[in-house]
Amino acid sequence: MTTSQPAVSTAEAVPFNKQPRDWKKIGIIVLFCALPIALLVVFTYLPFFQMCGYSFYKMKYIGTPKFIGFKNYTDIFTRPDLLATLKLSLYYMVGALIQVALALYLATVLAFKVKGGSFFKGAIFFPYLINGIAIGFIFKFFYTRGYVLDSVLQWCGFSLDNLPYWLRDQKVNNWSLVASSVWRYLGQTMILFIGAIMSIDGSLYEAAEIDGANKWQQFKHIILPGIQTILVLNIILSITGSLSAFEAPYVITSGANGTGTFFVQMDKIAHSDQKVGLASAMAVVLLVIIMICALLQKIIMNYLFRDADDGTAKARKHAQKVEKARKKAMRQQNKVAVGAAPLFKNGSSAKTETAVES
Amino acid sequence: MNVKKIAAAGIAAACLISVAACGGNGSADSNNKSGVTYLEIKLGETGKDLKAEITFFNGRTDMGLASYPGKNWESYMKDFNEMYPGIKVKVQTDSNYADSALTRLQANNDSWDVMMIPAVDRSEFSNYFVSYGATEDMDKEIKLANEKAYDGQTYGIATDGQTSGVVYNVKVFKDAGVTELPKTPEEFQAALKKVKENTKAIPLYTNFAEAWAMGAWDAYIGGNATGDPKFMNQVMPHDKTPFKKDDKAPDTHPYAVYKTLYDAVANGYTEEDYSTTDWESSKGRINNGEIATMVLGAWAVPQMKQAGDHPDDVQYMPFPITVGGKQYATMAGNYSMGINKNSDADRQQAAMIFVKWMTEKSGYAKNEGGIPIVKSDDSLPDTYEHFKDVELIVDDPAKEGEEDLFADINSDSELGINNGNGKKIQDIVTDAANKSKTIDQIMGEWDEKWGAAVESES
Numbered sequence: 001m002t003t004s005q006p007a008v009s010t011a012e013a014v015p016f017n018k019q020p021r022d023w024k025k026i027g028i029i030v031l032f033c034a035l036p037i038a039l040l041v042v043f044t045y046l047p048f049f050q051m052c053g054y055s056f057y058k059m060k061y062i063g064t065p066k067f068i069g070f071k072n073y074t075d076i077f078t079r080p081d082l083l084a085t086l087k088l089s090l091y092y093m094v095g096a097l098i099q100v101a102l103a104l105y106l107a108t109v110l111a112f113k114v115k116g117g118s119f120f121k122g123a124i125f126f127p128y129l130i131n132g133i134a135i136g137f138i139f140k141f142f143y144t145r146g147y148v149l150d151s152v153l154q155w156c157g158f159s160l161d162n163l164p165y166w167l168r169d170q171k172v173n174n175w176s177l178v179a180s181s182v183w184r185y186l187g188q189t190m191i192l193f194i195g196a197i198m199s200i201d202g203s204l205y206e207a208a209e210i211d212g213a214n215k216w217q218q219f220k221h222i223i224l225p226g227i228q229t230i231l232v233l234n235i236i237l238s239i240t241g242s243l244s245a246f247e248a249p250y251v252i253t254s255g256a257n258g259t260g261t262f263f264v265q266m267d268k269i270a271h272s273d274q275k276v277g278l279a280s281a282m283a284v285v286l287l288v289i290i291m292i293c294a295l296l297q298k299i300i301m302n303y304l305f306r307d308a309d310d311g312t313a314k315a316r317k318h319a320q321k322v323e324k325a326r327k328k329a330m331r332q333q334n335k336v337a338v339g340a341a342p343l344f345k346n347g348s349s350a351k352t353e354t355a356v357e358s
Numbered sequence: 359m360n361v362k363k364i365a366a367a368g369i370a371a372a373c374l375i376s377v378a379a380c381g382g383n384g385s386a387d388s389n390n391k392s393g394v395t396y397l398e399i400k401l402g403e404t405g406k407d408l409k410a411e412i413t414f415f416n417g418r419t420d421m422g423l424a425s426y427p428g429k430n431w432e433s434y435m436k437d438f439n440e441m442y443p444g445i446k447v448k449v450q451t452d453s454n455y456a457d458s459a460l461t462r463l464q465a466n467n468d469s470w471d472v473m474m475i476p477a478v479d480r481s482e483f484s485n486y487f488v489s490y491g492a493t494e495d496m497d498k499e500i501k502l503a504n505e506k507a508y509d510g511q512t513y514g515i516a517t518d519g520q521t522s523g524v525v526y527n528v529k530v531f532k533d534a535g536v537t538e539l540p541k542t543p544e545e546f547q548a549a550l551k552k553v554k555e556n557t558k559a560i561p562l563y564t565n566f567a568e569a570w571a572m573g574a575w576d577a578y579i580g581g582n583a584t585g586d587p588k589f590m591n592q593v594m595p596h597d598k599t600p601f602k603k604d605d606k607a608p609d610t611h612p613y614a615v616y617k618t619l620y621d622a623v624a625n626g627y628t629e630e631d632y633s634t635t636d637w638e639s640s641k642g643r644i645n646n647g648e649i650a651t652m653v654l655g656a657w658a659v660p661q662m663k664q665a666g667d668h669p670d671d672v673q674y675m676p677f678p679i680t681v682g683g684k685q686y687a688t689m690a691g692n693y694s695m696g697i698n699k700n701s702d703a704d705r706q707q708a709a710m711i712f713v714k715w716m717t718e719k720s721g722y723a724k725n726e727g728g729i730p731i732v733k734s735d736d737s738l739p740d741t742y743e744h745f746k747d748v749e750l751i752v753d754d755p756a757k758e759g760e761e762d763l764f765a766d767i768n769s770d771s772e773l774g775i776n777n778g779n780g781k782k783i784q785d786i787v788t789d790a791a792n793k794s795k796t797i798d799q800i801m802g803e804w805d806e807k808w809g810a811a812v813e814s815e816s
Contacts, residue, residue: 060769061460062482140567144634167633170792254569256784257633271457272779273772274477 055281060274072281082282085262086289088174088249092242092261095178099186100234106186107193108219121194125187132184136251139180143167143252170258177248177259185241189234196227225305232301239297240290262286389488391703392710396490396515397499399714402441409444410708412471412701415462416693417455427664429725438715445708456778468700471709474693475506475514477777480761483513487696488706490515490713500717500731502691504755515713516691518728521742521750522577522655522677523687525662529671530559530650539675539744541685543609543618546678550627553650562622563640563649566632566787572780574654575619578677579612579775581688581751585681590688591756595763596816598809601801610681613801616786618678619653620797623790632787641665645672653677657692659741660727674741676748685748692728763815770811773804 055072059065076082106124110117127135142148143166150163166176200222208218224231246263249255255264262282270279394404421431431449438447450470452458459476462469463486478486489511490496496503496512506514534553540546550561565571580590594600603613622628629635641658643649645666652658656674663669676685695716697709716722723730727741738745756763768775773782782804789795 060479062463062478062486140634140636145631165631165633168631168791170788173633253633254567254780254784256566256569256781257788260781268779268781269772272774272777272781274769275772 051280052284054277055284057277059276061276065277068277072278073285075278076281076285082262082265085260085265086243088259088261089243089245091174091178092181092245093239095182096235096238096242099182099189099238100231102182103186103189103234104193104231107190107197108223110190111194111197121191125191127184127186128188130184132247133251135180135184136247139176139248140167140252142180143176167253168257173253173257173259177245177252180252181245181248185238189238192230192234193227196230197223200226228301228305232298235301236294236297239293243290243293244286389484389699390706391701392707393703394707394710396710396714397495399711401711401715401719405442405445405707405711407444408442408704408708408711410704411446411448412705412708412712413448413450413469414472414712415450415452415459415470416474417452417459419451419453422449422451428660429721434716434720434722437720438712441715441719442708442711445712447712466700468698468702468705471698471701471705472712473696473698474517475696477765479765480506480508483508483696484511484699486699487513488699488710489513490697490710497733499733501729501733502689502731502752504752505691506694506696507755508761514691514694514696515717516694516731517716518692518723518726518731519689520656520692520728521687521689521745522574522582523674523745524651524653524677525644525658526651526673526675527559527644527647527649527671528673529668530557530647533557533647534559534650540678541676541680542678543614543621546618547621547625547627550622550650551625554627557647557650559648559650560629560643561627561650563635563644563652564619564623564628564632564787565635565637565640565652565654566629566784567635568637569780569784570778571637571654572783572787573774573776573778574780575615575783576776577655577688577690578615578653578679580753581686582677583611583615583679583681585610585684585686585749585751587751587754590753591760591764592754595756595760595767596812598812599805600808601804603798603801607681610679613797614679615677616783616801617797619783620786620790620800623787624793628787632791645669647671656727656741673744675744687745687748687750689729689750689752691731692726766815767808767811770815771807773807 054065056067056069057065058068058071106120110121114120130138145165146160149166150160153163154160164172167173204222205218208222213221244263245261246267249259249261249264250267253259255261255268260268263286266279266282266286269275269282398404418431420426421428424430424432431451435447435449438445455474456476459473460478462473463476463478466486475483475487483506491512493503493507493510493512496507500515501519502516503512505516506512530553531549534549534556536549536552540549553559553561581587586593601612601616604611608614623632640649640652641662642665644652644662645668647668652662659672659674662672676687679685695713697706697713701709717731722728724737724739727739729738729742755761768777773779786797786800789800790797
């Protein structure tokens with residue numbers, strides 16, 4: 001379909017969709033969409049809107065809810081103990097950035113022919129396959145005094161007296177938790193990167209090499225723009241993930257000792273304090289914060305990659321221009337044939353589609 | 359296109375919507391459909407020919423296994439079927455019971471017949487459960503008839519009674535030179551000190567990593583610390599500063615309980631790295647003398663006796679607080695059994711018979727180290743051999759109209775007394791270890807939260 005685009009130069013040349021509407025096809029599309037949409041609505045949107053509703057009530061799981069308006073929301077923003085837990089997300093955000101950088105590095109190496117490449121890919125991806133609760137238990141023992149980590153460090157020449165208590169010492173315990181979560185998700189991020197890098201046309205590297213580009217330049221000008229979408233996606237996923245960090249602090253330290261993230265706090269308020277309304281409001285606030293973060297990242301990424309041009313932006317601009325011109329021509333045509341022309345010419349959506357498709 | 363496939367997809371979608379649509383239908387009939395009350399049932403006579411299948415939902419996953427060292431569910435049901443061959447009891451267990459049970463209740467359907475009542479406000483009992491009979495009459499037959507009662511009706515019967523004390527290892531105490539059981543907080547700290555100095559054992563194991571084990575400290579603040587049966591349900595909901603140090607008797611009241619923990623941590627009498635404690639292995643360690651004491655309910659004693667080769671070394675002592683020269687211990691119910699109001703008449707009657715059998719004939723309470731619930735049975739299980747001079751008291755119920763006041767303040771203040779909230783107690787440990795707050799400061803903060811909730815609820 002992209003091939004037809006260069007031919008479109010004037011408004012008149014845009015072909016109109018002359019085929020009658022294929023109702024059977026539409027029926028199939030609707031039916032195929034119905035199932036996933038039904039699942040989505042029933043298991044995501046309905047509960048979500050219900051939860052938004054809960055957030056305006058003072059309620060327990062069992063009993064009559066009492067409407068209190070926005071009080072739950074004002075509570076969240078006036079209670080320092082709740083907001084302070086968001087600060088812990090900063091630890092996880094730093095971890096997320098390290099995770100993306102490390103994964104990108106490993107992916108760039110492993111996407112090409114390397115000795116034992118499949119083994120390393122497998123080994124690094126493996127932690128992602130383990131259940132999060134199991135990982136929690138693994139790391140609890142990993143960090144226990146005199147167990148795995150301490151033993152390994154002792155082999156390296158550290159003395160036990162100089163080592164901190166990894167989970168007890170409030171200066172390091174959050175970093176210990178972050179490390180476990182980086183360990184777990186690194187493989188997944190890396191596999192996504194490898195997939196994206198492998199889809200880049202190999203001849204580009206050859207051409208670049210002939211032009212005398214070194215490996216770093218190849219990375220900067222071929223790989224990085226080529227995987228831009230996946231890179232942005234990975235960063236957004238890991239940053240939003242770090243805002244809602246839960247499993248590591250919940251299982252390893254049960255949120256005690258200054259490791260209780262926003263999510264862990266929410267769990268306590270919802271379950272042990274049975275303040276369902278307040279917890280729902282917290283969930284809504286967290287969602288809004290995550291949406292703002294994702295939006296900010298999108299803007300920053302767009303700014304950073306403004307020079308990385310792979311031609312799509314230009315093509316899109318061109319298509320917009322053509323569409324504008326065509327619409328203008330249409331309007332003039334309609335003016336001429338008022339009354340005589342049919343009101344709808346095969347449906348308005350069909351027309352725009354042919355022009356913008358890229 | 360294949361019409362069949364399209365139709366199948368359509369049907370699947372329709373099913374999905376219909377599944378989502380159901381749930382949340384309850385009948386408005388009078389709860390007890392069979393009309394037979396607990397007291398009218400004569401075991402072995404009433405409902406002898408009844409044929410029914412009932413579901414018993416509870417949290418004892420361990421008892422569902424054949425490997426359970428005590429008597430397991432299957433064995434109990436075999437005994438029950440000897441008396442009532444027509445009633446088949448299906449046992450359903452869940453390891454995340456407290457949360458799952460609430461979800462099951464919310465559905466408000468007849469997927470269960472007997473359930474261990476989770477955290478439900480008293481005023482809501484009649485919306486979910488069948489009354490066993492008037493509390494006044496029930497009180498003559500069973501202990502703790504008031505615990506799950508509302509408006510003069512009893513909706514739950516405890517499986518067994520529990521008092522709280524301290525699990526300790528006799529041999530470690532002997533080796534350390536502790537000859538007499540400590541009766542006051544100071545004596546307790548002195549005993550821990552001796553253990554620390556004279557043995558290799560950890561004087562007090564906090565089980566910090568398990569929030570529920572930390573939450574167990576709340577169990578001592580009522581009768582144990584005050585000797586007053588009115589304290590929990592009548593005094594505390596009106597007291598804006600229940601956690602304050604009582605200058606006249608600083609070694610009593612909730613303050614003394616939490617200070618015991620604070621001091622033990624601050625003095626270094628607890629495990630070195632509290633953040634990596636492990637519950638499962640702790641049972642074996644107290645059994646073989648690596649741990650001297652753990653502050654937990656009596657239910658833990660049988661488990662710790664079974665966890666190693668020295669069952670006789672694990673014993674139970676009263677919590678070290680003395681009020682006016684006497685030690686007290688609160689007796690409270692374990693989980694209570696409730697009967698579904700949505701079940702049909704036959705199943706309700708079968709359930710009622712089953713509960714009565716559990717209470718009177720099964721021997722469950724004794725087997726699990728609890729106090730029998732039958733009123734006429736005064737015997738105490740072996741666990742309580744050091745409780746001879748201790749007065750067992752039962753908390754008085756709240757005054758009329760204030761049945762849910764404590765629960766509301768508890769939720770409002772987010773302190774979660776006695777509902778498994780161990781976070782606040784974990785904070786005591788970290789503050790004591792890091793010397794970041796004094797016990798007076800912590801109790802002051804709690805009083806602030808509690809006081810604010812008392813004010814907003816009254």
